[in-house]
Amino acid sequence: MTPAPSPEALQAPLVVEFPFTRSLGPVQSAFLTGLRERTVLGVRTTDGRVLMPPVEYDPVTADELSDLVEVAPIGTVTTWAWNPSPRRGQPLPTPFAWVLVRLDGADTALLHALDAPGPDAVRTGMRVRIRWAGERVGAITDIACFEPYDGAGGGRAVPHTGEFTDPVDGIVAPARLDYTYAPGRAQSRYLKALAGRTTYGERCPSCRKVYVPPRGACPTCGVATDEQVEVGPRGTVTTFCIVNIKARNLDIEVPYVYAHIALDGADLALHARIGDIPYDEVRMGLRVEPVWSEDGRYPDHYRPTGEPDADYDTYKELL
Amino acid sequence: MREVAIVAFGQSDHRRDTAEISEVEMLMPVLHQVLDAVGLRAGEIDFTCSGSCDYLAGRAFSFTMTLDGVGAWPPISESHVEMDGAWALYEAWTRLLTGEAETALVYSYGKSSPGDLREVLTRQLDPYYVAPLWPDSVSLAALQAQALLDAEDTGADERALAGVAARSRTAAEGNPHAQLTGSPPPEALLEDPYVVRPLRRHDCPPVGDGAAAVVLAAGDTARRLCRRPAWIRGIDHRTEAHSLGVRDLTRSPSTRLAAERAGAFEAPVDLAELHAPFTSQELILRRELRLGEGVRVNPSGGALAANPLMAAGLIRLGEAAAAIHRGAADRALAHATSGPCLQQNLVAVLEGDDT
Numbered sequence: 001m002t003p004a005p006s007p008e009a010l011q012a013p014l015v016v017e018f019p020f021t022r023s024l025g026p027v028q029s030a031f032l033t034g035l036r037e038r039t040v041l042g043v044r045t046t047d048g049r050v051l052m053p054p055v056e057y058d059p060v061t062a063d064e065l066s067d068l069v070e071v072a073p074i075g076t077v078t079t080w081a082w083n084p085s086p087r088r089g090q091p092l093p094t095p096f097a098w099v100l101v102r103l104d105g106a107d108t109a110l111l112h113a114l115d116a117p118g119p120d121a122v123r124t125g126m127r128v129r130i131r132w133a134g135e136r137v138g139a140i141t142d143i144a145c146f147e148p149y150d151g152a153g154g155g156r157a158v159p160h161t162g163e164f165t166d167p168v169d170g171i172v173a174p175a176r177l178d179y180t181y182a183p184g185r186a187q188s189r190y191l192k193a194l195a196g197r198t199t200y201g202e203r204c205p206s207c208r209k210v211y212v213p214p215r216g217a218c219p220t221c222g223v224a225t226d227e228q229v230e231v232g233p234r235g236t237v238t239t240f241c242i243v244n245i246k247a248r249n250l251d252i253e254v255p256y257v258y259a260h261i262a263l264d265g266a267d268l269a270l271h272a273r274i275g276d277i278p279y280d281e282v283r284m285g286l287r288v289e290p291v292w293s294e295d296g297r298y299p300d301h302y303r304p305t306g307e308p309d310a311d312y313d314t315y316k317e318l319l
Numbered sequence: 320m321r322e323v324a325i326v327a328f329g330q331s332d333h334r335r336d337t338a339e340i341s342e343v344e345m346l347m348p349v350l351h352q353v354l355d356a357v358g359l360r361a362g363e364i365d366f367t368c369s370g371s372c373d374y375l376a377g378r379a380f381s382f383t384m385t386l387d388g389v390g391a392w393p394p395i396s397e398s399h400v401e402m403d404g405a406w407a408l409y410e411a412w413t414r415l416l417t418g419e420a421e422t423a424l425v426y427s428y429g430k431s432s433p434g435d436l437r438e439v440l441t442r443q444l445d446p447y448y449v450a451p452l453w454p455d456s457v458s459l460a461a462l463q464a465q466a467l468l469d470a471e472d473t474g475a476d477e478r479a480l481a482g483v484a485a486r487s488r489t490a491a492e493g494n495p496h497a498q499l500t501g502s503p504p505p506e507a508l509l510e511d512p513y514v515v516r517p518l519r520r521h522d523c524p525p526v527g528d529g530a531a532a533v534v535l536a537a538g539d540t541a542r543r544l545c546r547r548p549a550w551i552r553g554i555d556h557r558t559e560a561h562s563l564g565v566r567d568l569t570r571s572p573s574t575r576l577a578a579e580r581a582g583a584f585e586a587p588v589d590l591a592e593l594h595a596p597f598t599s600q601e602l603i604l605r606r607e608l609r610l611g612e613g614v615r616v617n618p619s620g621g622a623l624a625a626n627p628l629m630a631a632g633l634i635r636l637g638e639a640a641a642a643i644h645r646g647a648a649d650r651a652l653a654h655a656t657s658g659p660c661l662q663q664n665l666v667a668v669l670e671g672d673d674t
Contacts (some may be wrong), residue, residue, distance in 0.1 A: 009338050009339040009340075011338060014377050014433070018657075020446065020539065022446055022447065024447070028447055032447075041485075051562075052564075053562070053564070055562065057561030059561075059562065059565055060560070067473050070322075074591055078466070078564075079462050079463075079465045079466040079469065079568065080444060080462065080465055081461030081465055081515050081516060081517070081518075082461075082463045082515065082516035083458055083515055084513070084515070084516075085629060087437070087438065087453075087455060088438070089438075089441075089452075089453035090452060090453050090454070090455075091452055095454050095569075098454060098458045098461070098462055099462075100462060100516075100564050102564075106562045107565030108562070109563075110448075110450055110564055111450070111452065111454060111563055111564060112324065112452065112460075113449075119516050120403040121512075124465065124466075124469045133554070137452060139450050140447065140449075140452065141451055141452070145609065150617070159555045167434060170415075171451075173446055173450065173451055173647050175436060175442060175450075175595065177374070177438060177442070178434070178441055179377035179433040179434045180338075180433050181340060181376075181377065181433055182338040182339070182433060184339070184340045184341025184342075184343075184344045185339060185340055185344055186341070186344070187339070213532065215343065215387055216340075216341055216344045216347075216387070217342050217343045217344075217347055217387035217388045218387070218390065219386070219387040219390065219391060219392055220390055220392040222347070222350065222361045222387070222389050222390025222391075223347075223351075223390070224344070224347060251413065258340065291664065298609050
């Protein structure tokens with residue numbers, strides 16, 4: 001049960017997604033290419049054990065390993081766990097058993113899924129074989145899963161060159177994680193006020209500095225900032241840069257200016273884009289004010305107010 | 320060798336969801352609690368080390384935000400590990416041993432509520448052979464539990480696992496910070512359905528948010544800051560091979576070795592705080608640590624009562640130290656784990672001076 005958050009706390013969905021591109025060493029390349037070709041390779045250690053799945057260094061001795069062998073696609077379950085509700089990304093969409101399987105000819109076990117009708121059909125010591133995926137690309141998922149098997153054993157490991165035509169030299173591993181992001185008390189207060197076009201900083205009870213945007217703690221004193229202080233809306237450009245690289249998914253013409261802006265009444269500069277002025281006329285000390293888009297919950301950018309520039313001494317501590 | 324002690328410990332109330340507060344808002348009261356206990360300000364601490372993991376809440380560089388709660392300006396001497404805070408404590412301990420610091424602040428926190436923890440933890444696995452299968456953390460623990468149930472030399476059965484759960488959560492009734500307290504008797508627990516067979520709900524730790532902090536101090540500084548310091552007599556951490564299929568999942572040689580190196584077997588302990596998120600893991604740890612029936616195990620309720628990731632290991636060290644501080648233990652063992660199926664283990668031996 002997840003209790004409802006207190007009414008003042010904001011929440012929003014957050015998706016973190018990366019397509020990791022990973023290169024393979026010689027042993028992993030041979031193993032994954034082998035799976036594509038329905039050939040299961042292990043690697044022999046210097047003391048004669050066969051590691052499957054194979055690795056490039058012996059986990060016990062740290063010896064570099066390269067002595068590849070072929071093992072059977074048939075093996076024995078060494079432990080199992082019944083998964084009644086498969087989750088996103090797992091090998092089978094229907095209930096299955098997670099299994100560690102020691103293939104015939106190997107001395108170590110591989111983690112994968114076993115397709116079985118129910119937990120009563122699974123036990124440690126049962127015999128299983130690989131069910132190959134219909135489309136194979138050189139990845140651990142080329143093994144679709146294991147399935148029960150009652151045929152002959154697979155025998156001993158036999159030497160293998162590890163050579164295949166067109167070997168895979170990398171994998172792309174997409175990873176997606178879904179979150180419900182909650183920014184906490186101080187930032188919720190800030191964001192809510194901002195949607196109403198008011199900017200709130202928060203004052204440190206110890207050093208009296210006003211932080212904007214507030215994050216809940218004074219980074220100098222290490223205490224909670226809980227006194228809200230309205231700041232701005234006008235402010236002063238303390239420093240800036242000229243951006244010449246167009247960002248993907250961002251509809252802003254380059255070059256444009258991105259600046260640190262000390263809002264009036266704040267003791268920390270925030271950053272925003274400066275618009276409505278040629279980029280090469282932006283300067284330190286320029287007085288600016290926010291420009292809100294029609295239904296924006298935060299300023300689209302800042303523009304010059306037309307006031308005289310601020311004196312350097314008024315913002316030098318905020319650089 | 321220089322004497323180093325845990326002189327203060329604090330923790331948050333651990334809860335399933337803390338959506339109303341940010342990480343620093345959750346952590347800061349705990350930092351204040353331990354600093355107040357020793358009468359020091361953050362600027363008077365010589366070294367600060369934290370442990371956390373950005374993947375839990377999906378928040379990049381979250382540890383830089385929580386440093387705001389310390390008050391890190393002017394710049395402090397500071398470090399961070401992407402591990403449980405027990406390993407941050409280990410780093411701080413080595414720093415104190417060098418003589419470069421007299422005091423250290425160690426803290427850690429985890430907010431698992433924003434994400435799906437079972438899914439998030441798949442991202443710590445071997446990215447070539449294992450992570451593409453998305454095996455969740457409960458399933459991996461279930462594979463280990465089944466191996467334990469199958470092994471002939473352990474005598475473990477599902478009743479024994481339920482016994483660990485019932486004992487832990489009953490003990491947690493005395494722990495005001497615990498997330499899960501109280502339990503039906505073991506026989507009643509066995510009537511529940513499996514989550515991932517052979518694990519039932521009671522065999523698994525609660526998912527939740529929480530924070531913890533300790534202060535370390537050396538020699539006479541420790542004696543000045545604490546009436547009865549919890550001296551770290553030994554501390555060591557070891558890891559297993561990363562591939563589950565090369566390990567004997569019923570054993571934990573890394574725990575045994577860390578305990579030997581920490582001096583755990585040189586004299587009996589009267590208290591053990593074990594970081595065993597799953598019931599089956601307590602049975603494995605008890606054997607490796609040779610804990611007899613006379614040793615009180617997890618009077619706090621352990622990780623089965625509250626398991627805020629990245630903090631739960633540090634809490635074991637803190638609970639053991641707090642028992643020494645208040646005279647409830649004289650020689651205590653604390654253990655922390657990290658990774659799937661007891662992948663990596665830390666053992667510390669803490670002692671109080673004769674009273």
